Amino acid sequence: MTKNRLEAFSDGVLAIIITIMELEIQVPEEPTWQGLVAILPTLFSYLLSFLYIGIYWNNHHHLLRLASGVNGGILWANLHLLFWLSLFPFVTRWSDESGFAEVPVMVYGFTLLLAAVAFYILQRALIRDQGADGALAAALGRDWKGEGSPFIYLAGILLALLQPLASMGVFAIAALIWLVSDRRVERFVGDGRADLGRSENDCGLTK
Amino acid sequence: MTKNRLEAFSDGVLAIIITIMELEIQVPEEPTWQGLVAILPTLFSYLLSFLYIGIYWNNHHHLLRLASGVNGGILWANLHLLFWLSLFPFVTRWSDESGFAEVPVMVYGFTLLLAAVAFYILQRALIRDQGADGALAAALGRDWKGEGSPFIYLAGILLALLQPLASMGVFAIAALIWLVSDRRVERFVGDGRADLGRSENDCGLTK
Amino acid sequence: MTKNRLEAFSDGVLAIIITIMELEIQVPEEPTWQGLVAILPTLFSYLLSFLYIGIYWNNHHHLLRLASGVNGGILWANLHLLFWLSLFPFVTRWSDESGFAEVPVMVYGFTLLLAAVAFYILQRALIRDQGADGALAAALGRDWKGEGSPFIYLAGILLALLQPLASMGVFAIAALIWLVSDRRVERFVGDGRADLGRSENDCGLTK
Amino acid sequence: MTKNRLEAFSDGVLAIIITIMELEIQVPEEPTWQGLVAILPTLFSYLLSFLYIGIYWNNHHHLLRLASGVNGGILWANLHLLFWLSLFPFVTRWSDESGFAEVPVMVYGFTLLLAAVAFYILQRALIRDQGADGALAAALGRDWKGEGSPFIYLAGILLALLQPLASMGVFAIAALIWLVSDRRVERFVGDGRADLGRSENDCGLTK
Numbered sequence: 001m002t003k004n005r006l007e008a009f010s011d012g013v014l015a016i017i018i019t020i021m022e023l024e025i026q027v028p029e030e031p032t033w034q035g036l037v038a039i040l041p042t043l044f045s046y047l048l049s050f051l052y053i054g055i056y057w058n059n060h061h062h063l064l065r066l067a068s069g070v071n072g073g074i075l076w077a078n079l080h081l082l083f084w085l086s087l088f089p090f091v092t093r094w095s096d097e098s099g100f101a102e103v104p105v106m107v108y109g110f111t112l113l114l115a116a117v118a119f120y121i122l123q124r125a126l127i128r129d130q131g132a133d134g135a136l137a138a139a140l141g142r143d144w145k146g147e148g149s150p151f152i153y154l155a156g157i158l159l160a161l162l163q164p165l166a167s168m169g170v171f172a173i174a175a176l177i178w179l180v181s182d183r184r185v186e187r188f189v190g191d192g193r194a195d196l197g198r199s200e201n202d203c204g205l206t207k
Numbered sequence: 208m209t210k211n212r213l214e215a216f217s218d219g220v221l222a223i224i225i226t227i228m229e230l231e232i233q234v235p236e237e238p239t240w241q242g243l244v245a246i247l248p249t250l251f252s253y254l255l256s257f258l259y260i261g262i263y264w265n266n267h268h269h270l271l272r273l274a275s276g277v278n279g280g281i282l283w284a285n286l287h288l289l290f291w292l293s294l295f296p297f298v299t300r301w302s303d304e305s306g307f308a309e310v311p312v313m314v315y316g317f318t319l320l321l322a323a324v325a326f327y328i329l330q331r332a333l334i335r336d337q338g339a340d341g342a343l344a345a346a347l348g349r350d351w352k353g354e355g356s357p358f359i360y361l362a363g364i365l366l367a368l369l370q371p372l373a374s375m376g377v378f379a380i381a382a383l384i385w386l387v388s389d390r391r392v393e394r395f396v397g398d399g400r401a402d403l404g405r406s407e408n409d410c411g412l413t414k
Numbered sequence: 415m416t417k418n419r420l421e422a423f424s425d426g427v428l429a430i431i432i433t434i435m436e437l438e439i440q441v442p443e444e445p446t447w448q449g450l451v452a453i454l455p456t457l458f459s460y461l462l463s464f465l466y467i468g469i470y471w472n473n474h475h476h477l478l479r480l481a482s483g484v485n486g487g488i489l490w491a492n493l494h495l496l497f498w499l500s501l502f503p504f505v506t507r508w509s510d511e512s513g514f515a516e517v518p519v520m521v522y523g524f525t526l527l528l529a530a531v532a533f534y535i536l537q538r539a540l541i542r543d544q545g546a547d548g549a550l551a552a553a554l555g556r557d558w559k560g561e562g563s564p565f566i567y568l569a570g571i572l573l574a575l576l577q578p579l580a581s582m583g584v585f586a587i588a589a590l591i592w593l594v595s596d597r598r599v600e601r602f603v604g605d606g607r608a609d610l611g612r613s614e615n616d617c618g619l620t621k
Numbered sequence: 622m623t624k625n626r627l628e629a630f631s632d633g634v635l636a637i638i639i640t641i642m643e644l645e646i647q648v649p650e651e652p653t654w655q656g657l658v659a660i661l662p663t664l665f666s667y668l669l670s671f672l673y674i675g676i677y678w679n680n681h682h683h684l685l686r687l688a689s690g691v692n693g694g695i696l697w698a699n700l701h702l703l704f705w706l707s708l709f710p711f712v713t714r715w716s717d718e719s720g721f722a723e724v725p726v727m728v729y730g731f732t733l734l735l736a737a738v739a740f741y742i743l744q745r746a747l748i749r750d751q752g753a754d755g756a757l758a759a760a761l762g763r764d765w766k767g768e769g770s771p772f773i774y775l776a777g778i779l780l781a782l783l784q785p786l787a788s789m790g791v792f793a794i795a796a797l798i799w800l801v802s803d804r805r806v807e808r809f810v811g812d813g814r815a816d817l818g819r820s821e822n823d824c825g826l827t828k
Binding site: 054 | 209216224227230283290294297301305
């Protein structure tokens with residue numbers, strides 16, 4: 001029940017974050033195709049942030065499915081993650097409105113970086129709670145994506161000193177890596193997947 | 208559990224989309240009946256988008272009820288659908304603020320079209336997961352509405368080149384067709400319906 | 415499961431409605447007590463609408479608890495109710511910004527009236543689904559509040575032709591009647607209440 | 622079921638409150654580090670309010686977990702709490718936009734105070750429903766934080782007459798006390814914690 005409520009609250013926050021970003025999209029000044037083309041960068045940054053929140057929701061969902069329970073520390077580690085994610089609409093808006101200027105793009109990257117760190121902390125807290133021989137530790141043994149992403153974000157942040165738009169490209173590539181590799185994990189899990197709908201306590205990734 | 212969380216997240220996003228559109232309604236300039244009449248087109252387009260999100264929520268709900276489980280591909284197919292639906296407030300606002308000009312109305316239609324395509328993709332992903340002999344494939348065998356709607360949207364989009372307001376009428380008619388036929392399906396399902404509240408795993412539409 | 419998802423979606427929409435009204439409150443022009451006093455009417459109308467959404471959430475919750483299941487008609491009756499409730503922030507904002515002018519206050523009253531009618535329709539749909547000898551029909555046999563409120567709203571609407579502020583007082587009194595009498599129902603139900611937390615399918619109000 | 626829906630609705634409202642505050646953050650006027658530094662007070666007050674809503678969510682969650690059931694009075698005590706919490710974004714915005722002037726900071730403190738009182742009332746209603754020998758009464762016997770916080774808020778409110786910024790510091794310290802001591806409670810509960818994920822009706826804090 002406690003775990004369910006943590007998921008429900010996180011779902012609520014993520015659903016709101018992913019949706020209110022849309023409120024920030026200014027309608028084109030002219031009701032023409034040119035007007036629409038002019039806001040394409042805005043739509044692109046909206047799509048990118050939508051993708052990132054979607055990835056976090058997916059990963060959060062997989063993570064919690066493997067967790068055994070929650071404690072006070074986990075509740076706060078989760079809120080810490082939600083805090084950084086809640087800043088996505090703000091940094092999306094700022095980098096978009098500034099025409100992807102150097103500093104706002106770097107701040108966008110720092111927010112991605114800190115959200116990744118917060119996700120890592122949450123992961124550690126859940127593993128510590130479950131024990132080193134639990135399903136989580138087994139499944140996350142080879143978490144090269146989780147540990148590699150911060151370096152990509154750092155690279156993107158540094159690149160912004162030279163070419164902010166290229167940084168956004170790096171952040172987009174990092175998102176696509178998550179998307180594509182998500183399917184690969186899926187294939188790896190294989191048959192376990194087919195049971196998801198039937199067994200409530202099925203961990204799916206245990207050996 | 209996984210399926211439940213997918214539904215909960217989708218419910219959250221749809222609940223927010225359907226509600227924040229209201230935030231876009233500007234109050235009338237004059238506190239008079241004339242002032243209210245002047246924003247009737249705004250209220251009409253709010254109502255139409257409310258109806259569409261309501262239809263999608265209903266259909267999503269029926270679809271997921273028949274599904275056996277979810278996998279990574281289904282999670283992303285669902286997020287893809289939510290992405291297009293999340294643009295409804297934006298395209299509603301734009302076509303309304305432009306006084307239903309040609310291009311914004313066409314973009315409104317394209318968003319309807321792409322949401323319909325995304326729903327179709329989600330449907331296919333769920334059927335593939337369940338197998339061709341599952342409850343979903345059986346229930347959706349004769350899905351003339353799902354396959355017909357895109358053509359209505361396309362017709363509406365083309366009509367906007369001549370008369371954008373008439374396009375909105377076409378989109379409204381498409382919504383009404385969904386509404387009315389929803390009841391017909393209901394009647395067809397018949398007695399199975401009465402069991403919905405009692406059996407959790409009841410598929411309702413299986414033969 | 416179907417009933418749960420209807421509740422979850424309604425909870426989401428009501429939670430958003432009750433919360434986004436807050437976004438409409440303009441901060442006082444001066445950071446002084448006089449500034450705060452100047453927006454007291456705004457805060458009052460916010461409180462009133464908060465109360466109404468709270469009452470609807472409470473009633474919706476009691477209603478659904480007694481229902482056996484849902485069907486397509488019930489889903490749409492519920493969306494119909496949510497539509498009128500979703501207009502609360504809009505009519506609250508309009509009547510507040512107009513300084514409680516005649517027409518906006520009447521429109522506020524009409525929205526209350528139509529929400530009450532929509533709730534009545536939902537109630538009827540649920541009773542028809544369950545049968546005249548079900549728990550709902552028994553519990554709602556003496557629904558003088560549900561049937562009386564529309565007349566209070568009508569009186570408030572007519573009063574606005576003379577004195578709009580007095581109408582707001584009438585609407586506030588109607589809300590207080592719901593609040594106070596809610597406790598009375600509670601006391602009437604008596605011992606059944608103590609079981610709410612333990613039995614999931616307990617209807618509480620059946621004879 | 623009734624208790625679940627109360628939690629779900631509260632989760633929804635709290636998730637929205639914690640997230641829409643972000644909408645209030647104005648992007649810096651300049652896309653520079655100086656621009657970001659200039660809005661640090663805004664970000665600080667956003668963080669503080671995020672922390673407070675997070676604390677309330679945590680406490681609400683622990684409180685409800687120990688509760689046996691809900692009744693009409695509890696539903697309204699809960700809505701009363703949500704009302705004061707729903708004003709957080711408003712008072713955050715006001716005190717921030719006024720540059721933390723005396724009156725807005727006092728109003729911020731009063732909102733904290735009234736939310737604390739509302740939480741206390743909810744606690745009492747739940748204990749009265751469960752009985753003096755229930756899990757809640759046992760767990761909350763030594764609730765020095767709940768009873769001490771209002772005095773800290775009062776001190777902060779009075780301090781604003783001299784130095785409003787120092788008041789914000791006091792409110793921040795009160796939040797940190799909650800955060801830190803939350804962990805201490807955790808440690809005290811000890812082994813009971815490990816069972817949270819497994820037993821649905823486990824009260825955890827009963828003797």
